[in-house]
Amino acid sequence: MGATGLAVPDAEAQVLRRPLPDKLVVLTFDDAVVSHATYVAPLLRKYGFGATFFVCEFREPAFVDKTKYMSWAQIRQLHRRGFEIGNHTLTHKHVNRMSREQLTAELDSVETRCQAYHIPRPVTFAYPGYDTAPTATTLLPARGYQLARAGGSRAYDPTTDHPLLIPSFSTSGTNKQQVLDALQQAREGRIVVLTVHGVPDLAHDWVTTPPxxxxxxxxxxxxxxxxxxxxxxxxxxxxxxxxxxxxxxRYENLK
Structure with missing residues (x-):
């Protein structure tokens, strides 16, 4: 039986391990912003919430600025607290601007750093700038990635959305009602995925979410x-x- 009490069609039953409960939400955090370690993680622990932190090393402003970005030691601590560390490419380069070889190098660089800091090899990926491309959806599974998140401002339906093209809603300081409305869509077999950047984001203030x-x-x-x-x-x-x-x-409607 599905979440609505109706029988799950055979095709859906093959994709779903079990019926999806209503009010299922995924929290994801992008860009290795320092507030993820200092502010976000303690709050998530307070509420008992899970989350994925998609890490990269921005070139501008530079990743070496630890007033703006986490250190790898802080990223390791997120893992030790039970949170997932996902891959966001090393330099936040958009996948539709890279060859397969370039994307391989970007993924490998994050994976190597994870290995050095005793963080499990990532199995999830987030598309920088929400730009998707067949290059990624063919390479990611070959490297063991199971799930990948994009944008699109819509709920994720696991029976129709490819698991390497999962849509999400973004938060900012100006779209509170849109986020609250989005959360209402977590029902009838759909999952709401939220993309959050810094809380606040001192490196890229246009994507900040006020604490x-x-x-x-x-x-x-x-x-x-x-x-x-x-x-x-x-x-x-x-x-x-x-x-x-x-x-x-399907690569459309994911920005």
């Missing part, structure tokens, strides 16, 4: 009894290999 607003979202999720997980945890509900095999990639 007070962020905590308001967490209180809302807690008080309304949402289940908040990391991106990797989707595999508890979705047969990722079957979904990769049977669902046709």
């Amino acid at each position: 007070a607003l962020f905590e308001e979202y967490l209180r809302y999720l807690h008080e309304q009894h949402y289940k908040v997980i990391a991106l990797r945890d989707i595999a508890r509900y979705v047969n990722v290999a079957e979904a990769q095999r049977t669902i046709q990639p």
Whole structure:
């Protein structure tokens, strides 16, 4: 039976390991912003929420500026606290601007740093700038990636959306109502994935989420009894290999 109480069609049953509960939300955080370690992670622990942190090393402003970005030691601490570390390319270069060889090098650089800091090899990926490309959807599974997140401002339907092209909603300081409305879509077999940047984001202030607003979202999720997980945890509900095999990639409406 599906989340609505109706029988799950055979095709859906092959993709879904079990029916999706309503109010299932994935939290993802991009760009290795220092506030992820100093502010976000303690709050997530307070509420008992899971999350994925997609890390990279920006060139501008430079990653060496630790007033703006986490150190790899701080990223390792996120892993030790139980959070997922995902791959966001090394230099935040958009995948539609890279060859297969260039993308391989970008992925490998993050994987190598994870290995050096005793962080598990990433199995999830986030598209810089939300730009997708067939280069990525063919290379990622060959390197063991199960799930990848883009944009698109819509809910994720595991029975129709390819697991390497998962849509998400972005948060900022100006779209509170859009985020709250988006959370209402986590029902009837759909999962809401949120993309958050810095809280605040001192490196790229146009994508900042104010700390007070962020905590308001967490209180809302807690008080309304949402289940908040990391991106990797989707595999508890979705047969990722079957979904990769049977669902046709669609690259439109993911920005």
